[in-house]
Amino acid sequence: MTELPPEIVARLTRTARLLEPMAQLWEETTLLTDRQREAVDELTRRLADNYPYGDVRYIGQILKPPHPVAWISYAAASLINPNNHALDAGPATSAMEKEVVGDIAEMFGMPQHLGHLTSSGTIANLEALYVARELAPDTVVVSSQAAHYTHGRMSQLLGVTHETIPQDRLGKMDLDALEARLEGGGVGTIVATLGTTSLGALDPVDEIVTLARRYEARVHVDAAYGGFHTLLATTDPCVDPRPFHALPHVDSIVVDPHKHGLQPYGCGSILFSDPTVGRFFAHDSPYTYFTSSELHLGEISIECSRAGAAAAALWATLRALGLDRDGLGEVLSKGRQAAVMIADSVRGSETARLVAEPELDIVCTYAASGSTSEVSRRSESAFKRLQSLGWHVAKLQVNSEWLATADEALIVDSDQTTVLRCCVMKPEHLVVAEEFASTLVDALAPSGSCI
Structure with missing residues (x-):
């Protein structure tokens, strides 16, 4: 089971405790009872059972932490807890x-x-x-x-x-x-x-x-x-x-x-x-x-x-x-650039193939192999290898006949094929794109040379 790193859990615990005196608006400070404080501490321990969505090496599902401005603003407004159903409520x-x-x-x-x-x-x-x-x-x-x-x-x-x-x-x-x-x-x-x-x-x-x-x-x-x-x-x-x-x-x-x-x-x-x-x-x-x-x-x-x-x-x-090209658009453009870089590396390799050219910031790839069942086996193996190195990707099931329409060398011997799916949606992914692409291609190689 993948868990958050201990230092992140410790930071989360400290953050929760720092929030205690700010947890209500109508009194100057909040004083929790020992039982209430223990419940919050237990919560942070339980939250360790999560993948590290904020880590730059997490390139799996469509998940990442909110922007700090969003989190602060949500927390501040939630102290009032308005309801946008009716104007008198919000x-x-x-x-x-x-x-x-x-x-x-x-x-x-x-x-x-x-x-x-x-x-x-x-x-x-x-x-x-x-x-x-x-x-x-x-x-x-x-x-x-x-x-x-x-x-x-x-x-x-x-x-x-x-x-x-x-x-x-x-x-x-x-x-x-x-x-x-x-x-x-x-x-x-x-x-x-x-x-x-x-x-x-x-x-x-x-x-x-x-x-x-x-x-x-x-x-x-x-x-x-x-x-x-x-x-x-x-x-x-x-x-x-x-x-x-x-x-x-x-x-x-x-x-x-x-x-x-x-x-x-x-x-x-x-x-x-x-x-x-x-x-x-x-x-x-x-x-x-x-x-x-x-x-x-x-x-x-x-x-x-x-x-x-x-x-x-x-x-x-x-x-x-800013909701414009230089504001939020610049954040999104880095993920798009990273996806293009990863796709270029896959396309230039002998061990990996692109499922399709990425149009946004999702890159799906699979091992160059003889059959769809072998592709699935290599995808499962690569998934584990990447995880052992701290990289988190996702798996995707695709129709085997559909996949083979663009890969004439692929022998269809299964209804579905497992491929790897990478959501390159953090701007920080641009910094590690080349490193990740190299590791990804190696992980899909028959010998698993990334180990």
């Missing part, structure tokens, strides 16, 4: 939420919008599909084979028929398959993904919008992972700008600030291009919405209670860094 943080949602809409180039923060990308996508159902009842929602599983689950929850469109060799939605399904009729909403959580692939939103308009379907973009990379698609783009430039023409967008927005979990967001869809959320309450004639965020959302601290943290972070 007037200051509700205003901040409206401001940051407006900033995000401007980043996407939406000429008008209605939106708010959510507790997760799942809830944000649920709201998008709920509106899709209300606008186009008894129609089908389609998403790519590589799209997040939440769309199928949320469609089932809403009683909506969901269908899957095959992915192409790059992990994007297959446009020919999409058009064939649209020709069959009955599709009300197309879910396009900007940044699949497996490969970081970008569905061709620009071409999807063109098809959707031809067949009178709506377009919802799940940009939970890749949405903030819009900042890298403008001046001197280091990502494909075409799908991002189409965002002003879609019907709804989801983006998760708790991924590349440097926020604590959970903080998602949903934006609609048509403000009138707020009518689908309208409801009465016997004890809220009376303190102001202004819009209460609870009147345009499915969720009721939501942490105002999440809005405060995002608002302060974007004010501190």
